[in-house]
Amino acid sequence: MIKPGLLADAVLNFIYPPIHCIWCERRLEKRAVHGICSHCIDAMPFIHPPRCSVCGKPAETEMLICTECRLHGHDYNQALAVFEYSITIRELIHRYKYNGEYTLSRTFGYFMSELLMQSGWRVDAIIPVPLHKNRLKSRGFNQSALLADYLSHRSGIPCLENLLIRRVDTKTQTGFNRYRRADNLKGAFSIVKPHDLEDKDILLVDDVHTSGATADSCSRVLHQAGVNKVYVLTLAAVLSESELHDI
Numbered sequence: 001m002i003k004p005g006l007l008a009d010a011v012l013n014f015i016y017p018p019i020h021c022i023w024c025e026r027r028l029e030k031r032a033v034h035g036i037c038s039h040c041i042d043a044m045p046f047i048h049p050p051r052c053s054v055c056g057k058p059a060e061t062e063m064l065i066c067t068e069c070r071l072h073g074h075d076y077n078q079a080l081a082v083f084e085y086s087i088t089i090r091e092l093i094h095r096y097k098y099n100g101e102y103t104l105s106r107t108f109g110y111f112m113s114e115l116l117m118q119s120g121w122r123v124d125a126i127i128p129v130p131l132h133k134n135r136l137k138s139r140g141f142n143q144s145a146l147l148a149d150y151l152s153h154r155s156g157i158p159c160l161e162n163l164l165i166r167r168v169d170t171k172t173q174t175g176f177n178r179y180r181r182a183d184n185l186k187g188a189f190s191i192v193k194p195h196d197l198e199d200k201d202i203l204l205v206d207d208v209h210t211s212g213a214t215a216d217s218c219s220r221v222l223h224q225a226g227v228n229k230v231y232v233l234t235l236a237a238v239l240s241e242s243e244l245h246d247i
């Protein structure tokens with residue numbers, strides 16, 4: 001199986017040039033390099049500022065820390081997501097993860113890299129949220145690793161894929177509230193070579209930011225390994241606590 005994220009984007013665009021819009025399937029205008037036509041792009045649920053300065057979800061002012069972050073706190077330093085986890089985005093992610101449409105990683109990665117550039121974050125390395133080896137075997141690829149590869153190619157920031165590992169094959173989090181999610185992930189992640197991470201600022205990459213339990217769990221072990229700051233970039237964020245039950 002070709003792993004698209006491991007190939008240069010230019011090569012991929014040559015082999016599989018985006019011809020049709022990933023959502024409405026209209027023929028693309030030449031300038032729609034990200035794979036979404038001008039009709040659909042306006043309807044995509046981008047998260048716009050002002051955002052919470054911790055979790056990156058919409059807030060009343062840019063400097064405000066949202067109620068959830070004030071109540072629960074996070075182990076990561078700052079997070080941003082491109083899209084609200086709407087029905088459209090949910091369907092696209094489902095096609096990407098379960099229907100083998102790996103090339104969607106280019107569209108997703110494109111918008112994530114644009115947001116990374118706007119963020120002003122200075123990071124030394126990119127690390128994808130890992131899958132447990134059993135899950136990797138059954139799915140065939142790590143959806144976060146492909147996004148991390150794309151970001152690495154586009155930004156020139158190295159991607160460290162095998163430093164953070166998921167050593168516990170955790171139960172699916174679907175239907176869990178934030179407390180059960182945190183509990184389910186206790187001890188799930190570990191670092192293989194901690195000395196490689198000392199004093200580094202790390203960009204953690206995942207597809208969806210739900211309660212933040214996964215990013216927090218990864219961030220704890222990264223900080224224990226001497227990482228300075230952990231920034232979290234995801235394609236989508238769940239904005240309402242009640243939606244956690246569906247994911």
Ligand SMILES: [Zn+2]
Nearest residue numbers: 021024037040
């Ligand atoms: Zn379209």
Ligand SMILES: [Zn+2]
Nearest residue numbers: 052055066069
């Ligand atoms: Zn927040």
